[in-house]
Amino acid sequence: MAVFAVGSDCVTCGLCSRVCVSGIIKVGPDKRPFVAEGDEKKCLRCGQCVAFCPKGCCSLSFQTGPRVAVDWSKFPDPASAETLLRSRRSVRNFKKTPVSMETVSRLLETARYAPTASNRQPVRWVIVMTREKLEEIGGLTARALKSGATGRKWDEWVGAEWEKGHDVIFRGAPQLAAAIVPNTVTEDGAIALAHFELAAHALGVGCCWAGIFNRVARKSPEVLASIGVKEDELLAGSIMFGNPDVPRARLLPERNPVNVTWLITPTSPTPPRAAS
Ligand SMILES: Cc1cc2nc3c(=O)[nH]c(=O)nc-3n(C[C@H](O)[C@H](O)[C@H](O)COP(=O)(O)O)c2cc1C
Numbered sequence: 001m002a003v004f005a006v007g008s009d010c011v012t013c014g015l016c017s018r019v020c021v022s023g024i025i026k027v028g029p030d031k032r033p034f035v036a037e038g039d040e041k042k043c044l045r046c047g048q049c050v051a052f053c054p055k056g057c058c059s060l061s062f063q064t065g066p067r068v069a070v071d072w073s074k075f076p077d078p079a080s081a082e083t084l085l086r087s088r089r090s091v092r093n094f095k096k097t098p099v100s101m102e103t104v105s106r107l108l109e110t111a112r113y114a115p116t117a118s119n120r121q122p123v124r125w126v127i128v129m130t131r132e133k134l135e136e137i138g139g140l141t142a143r144a145l146k147s148g149a150t151g152r153k154w155d156e157w158v159g160a161e162w163e164k165g166h167d168v169i170f171r172g173a174p175q176l177a178a179a180i181v182p183n184t185v186t187e188d189g190a191i192a193l194a195h196f197e198l199a200a201h202a203l204g205v206g207c208c209w210a211g212i213f214n215r216v217a218r219k220s221p222e223v224l225a226s227i228g229v230k231e232d233e234l235l236a237g238s239i240m241f242g243n244p245d246v247p248r249a250r251l252l253p254e255r256n257p258v259n260v261t262w263l264i265t266p267t268s269p270t271p272p273r274a275a276s
Contacts (some may be wrong), residue, residue, distance in 0.1 A: 091244045138167060218235060
């Protein structure tokens, strides 16, 4: 069975061919799109041909789910989108009540729309759902920190603080989302985590990247094993989360000015001046 098919109602606009990342959708003399035999194995399964087709007449044999139209009426205006992105802050004060599994599933559902190299979608999640479990993992992490697993003096202090009952590792968070990828993959897990954090911000779930934990886990097989990372896998990163016990920040953060080098040619427009 052919992977790509086009219905008789095709308006021969050629959009499916123009958006095809692999360039395998060709347009015949009759302007109808087709994929030549042998080219189908180059398909990344990204589904852009079907998603962009204005008439809904393209189909892919591996797409068997319902077709869900984008509800563009819900698309945020630029200012709303910028407010969401710019107002995100790390949350380090959490209520004891955990975020429900339904809400976490909703965040993961959004994170799965993140882009991945060659559309491989390699990210696997481990969600620690209880403070009790996180404390167990934190205890192992603290032990590894104290024994100098990362070779950083500050980390040794963090381990000692844990033992005094001061959680500098997970900041008292009740839950943790860890993104795990095959050890040949680099960016995909971090992008998925960034989507997770922004979706959480929209829903009022508090997040903070767990950098100390990640650093230790990458050095300690015992800590890695505690969240089920296998030998041929990599912990791309993790984020602690929970219901915030602080209100939303009143002010936007102050950040450094944009650090940008404009590579221009004599015919380029003059770059804008940096914001002060
Ligand atoms: C990769 C990464 C690792 C981080 N690790 C930690 C961490 O282990 N503990 C912590 O309290 N905050 C951690 N943070 C949060 C940063 O401290 C925070 O993003 C930064 O201070 C800016 O503040 P904001 O997130 O509120 O805007 C981490 C952030 C990133 C991006």
